[in-house]
Amino acid sequence: MTDSVEIGTPTDTKEVTANPVLTRVLNEPATHFRSEGDVNTTQARQAWNESLNHQTTQALLRRDSEVFLHQAMSTPCLDSLEAADGIYLQDSSGKKYMDFHGNNVHQLGYGHPHVIKKITEQMASLPFSPRRFTNETAVQCAEKLTQICGGELNRVLFAPGGTSVIGMALKLARHVTNNFKVVSLWDSFHGASLDAISVGGEACFREGMGPLMAGVERIPPAVSYRGAFPNPNASNNDNNQASDVHYADYLEYVIEKEGGIGAFIAEAVRNTDxxxxxxxxxxxxxxxxxxxxxxxxxxxxxxxxxxxxxxFTHQAFDIEPDILCIGKGLGGGLIPIAAMITKDKFNTATQVSLGHYTHEKSPLGCAAALATIEVIEQEKLLDKTQSDSKFMREQLLRMKEKYPVIGDVRGIGLLWGVELVTDKTAKTRAFDEAEATLYQCLNNGLSFKVSQGNVIQLSPPLIISRADLQAALNIFENAIQQVCIDFNYI
Known part of the structure; x- marks a missing residue:
């Protein structure tokens, strides 16, 4: 996609010679909700913002703070951006970051030429399709999605975003089963609307919201490293192990005790941590x-x-859901689009408006989705991702053996979590160390997400070259090594 470039060097800022955060984060109390994203109201974030010695950046951050309604995890902002291309974000000072977060829309990186070409062509012919009309692009997109889903998943509804398709899925489940109760998982995230946070498991989204959707029962997720029902014989990172089946058995216990359950909703692999x-x-x-x-x-x-x-992730586990919800990367990092895909036998809601969204059959969104699928096929990104997965597993497990702050490594494809702990036996979450790692990596041109306060989540674009992937892991390892030194692990 793009040539490798030198990263981590601002064009008009003072050179950062050391992590300015390390002296500010030691023993800082964990007083915030940390389940979704890195905390942006800590002293560490303040120190990072103060280190952005660039007038345009500071001015834009102030204007952002003055005009946008403040909310957790997006105020104050981390930096200001002026460009994005391939695997890189570029901030207002000209500094480039390899983006290993991307809000999960960046499977193809940013500005993929094939996706831009197809969207541009669509804009010139049919930029919008009002409801009650169909169009060739939307039909082709739906047909292609049923093809790559395979099995019985052959009915589609589009919506502008993922939260919307979660709502449609919950409505369809009620309609089909005549049961309104839902079982979900603690610590899960399914969107930020009232119905989505009702079935979500993260307290930070429900805080102060009062009564939510009735009939939701939550059960513990299958967690290999730490969990409600730990199994001493658990083998991390092996999908063929059966050491977590007792978590599934608890679902049956709840269904039988509660009664009236219409749906169980979960991610096949939890993304956040x-x-x-x-x-x-x-x-x-x-x-x-x-x-x-x-x-x-x-x-x-x-x-x-x-x-x-x-x-789709469920295909890695050889199962088929009744309803599949997709979005984010479906639009190629350019156009918001999401889809609910289900089975023909559930095509029974003719008299019910499950979605009815203004951009329900968006020609632009569907053009972006079709182009995204074409790129994944043409560039053989599924095979590449499986190969890159083995490489990342080897590199991260090697680091785990070498650095005492790494308690666990787990992942699939190009989605990996590195859990930092202060003690490998007690598995105490290393909050300060995770923040220090984040900001040191940002200083050196690598951006990623921290979840649960201590889990480094690494999710690079699928198009990343092996050389850039190695460069990013080198930045990460150097940060881990420095944190181990500064926090007296080695």
């Missing part, structure tokens, strides 16, 4: 849902379109 259940877990979940006539809704909004090395 990268929890990878076993194949045995998911096969047991599928059996339980079939036995009790509960619809299985898989939220693959952040991980779909190849991040797992399969088109």
């Amino acid at each position: 990268v929890q990878v259940p076993s194949k045995a877990y998911w096969k047991r979940i599928r059996e339980i849902c079939d036995k009790h006539n509960v619809l299985l809704i898989i939220d693959d909004i952040p991980n779909g379109m190849g991040r797992s090395g399969e088109w």
